[in-house]
Amino acid sequence: MSIHQFQPDLPPPTNSVGVVGWLRKNLFNGPINSIVSLILGYLVLSMVLSIVDWAFVNADWIGTTRDDCTSAGACWVFISVRWEQFMYGFYPEAELWRPRLFYATLAIFVAALMWEKTPKRTWIWLFFVNVYPFLIAILLYGGVFGLEVVETHKWGGLLVTLIIALIGIVVSLPIGVFLALGRRSEMPIIRSMCTVYIEVWRGVPLITVLFMASVMLPLFLSEGMETDKLIRALVGVVLFSAAYMAEVIRGGLQAIPSGQYEAADALGLSYWQKMRLIILPQALKITIPSIVNTFIGLFKDTSLVLIIGMFDVLGIGQSANTDPEWLGFAIESYVFVALVFWVFCFGMSRYSIWLENKLHTGHKR
Incomplete structure (x- = not known):
């Protein structure tokens, strides 16, 4: 066999x-x-x-004038000549070390917060959110410690874009959390107020919000009190973005099974303990893609400050295109601006994907 x-x-x-x-x-x-x-x-x-x-x-890469652009390709000489304006706007040349220090410290903080093995990451984050913005404001504006005052109308380029985006992202997130919790509150007055706020701000274009912040915000202040144009833009962007962030987080709160709420109540936790320890960590984890998507939209929307007379990186590009000595190189300008926005937005999206995979604990199907 x-x-x-x-x-x-x-x-x-x-x-x-x-x-x-x-x-x-x-x-x-x-x-x-x-x-x-x-x-x-x-x-x-x-x-x-x-x-x-x-x-x-x-392409032409080396030179100082448009006469150096002799080929049929791109004239990157135009970008190199305008490099400091694209990066710092009209910041005084003698004080450029201040925005450069801002860029360097920002890169260090971002790298430290993104690296998992960084010691004391929680304390670094708290310092970055609560103290760092005020130190940077003092550094860039001056007026103390012997620093020369540099008015914000001289700021521009990537400097303004990053400042508006960072402040908008950092401040709108906690406001959005409280608005989302308020909209789901059992207290009718709180719920109604948060609902009205969210629906009103989501129903108004950001351009209108910036106009209102630039023109009407000073009317609500006491007589003789002036508000910087950059502060007005920041207030408008934060209030606008917080409404969208609230709806994103509310979706995450509603996605949490009712059993989680019941389990927290069974443990005898207070409302804020329940939200801080059990509900919000899960809701924020679920909504990471939507939150980052809102951040990316906010970063790109910073270009709208051009309509109120502020020159972000796109505004600097458009103003450079009107220079009689460099007419005809608008394509190079817009390509460079698009590349800047793409680098930051792509970086945020890739970090979002990495963070979502790292925190994945079974919500995906």
Whole structure:
């Protein structure tokens, strides 16, 4: 009696795995798909080669005047000449060490907070949120410790973009949390007030909010009291963003199973203990993608401050395009501005994905 012996499994055909297999399955799995894939591939390749040729191969990189741009490609000389304006606006050249110090310290704090093994991360975060903004305001504005006063109308470029985005993100998040909790409150007055606030601010465009903050906010202050234009813009952006943040967090609160609330009540926790220790950590974890999406939208919306006379990085680009000595290089300007926004927004989105995967504890299906 012979004993049947199973033969070892043969490897799959080479044309069904790897890159070749993926191409056959997704792009060339039929005559029509193959023809469409070849046509689209040709168009995409032609476009990519044209962009590379314009942006890199035939581009001008070195020079100080438009006469140095002699090729048919991009004139990055224009960006290099205007570099300090794109980064700092019209900040005095002798005081540029102050915004540079801000950039350096901000990068250090962000790196320290993103690295998991950083010691005392909680204390670093508390310092970053509660103390660091005031130190930076003193550093950039001056007027104390022998620092020369630099009015905010001289600030511009990436400096203004980062300041508005950072303040908007850091301040709108806690306000949004309280608004979301208030909208779900069992007290009718609190719930009604929060609901009215959220619906009113979400129903008004940010452009209108900035106009209102710039023109009408001084009317609510006492006579003779003036408010800086940057402060007005920050107030408008924060109040506007907080309403959207509240709805995002409210969605996370409603996604928590009722059993979590009941379990917290069974433990005898107070309302604030229940929210701080059990409900909010889960709600914030669930809404990480939506929160970061709101932050990305806020970062891009900072370009709207141009309408109230503030020159962020996009405003500096548009003002540079009107310089008679550099007319005709608007494409380079807009490409550079788009790259700046893309780098920051892409970085936030990738960190969001990493954080979501790290905190994943079974909510995904």
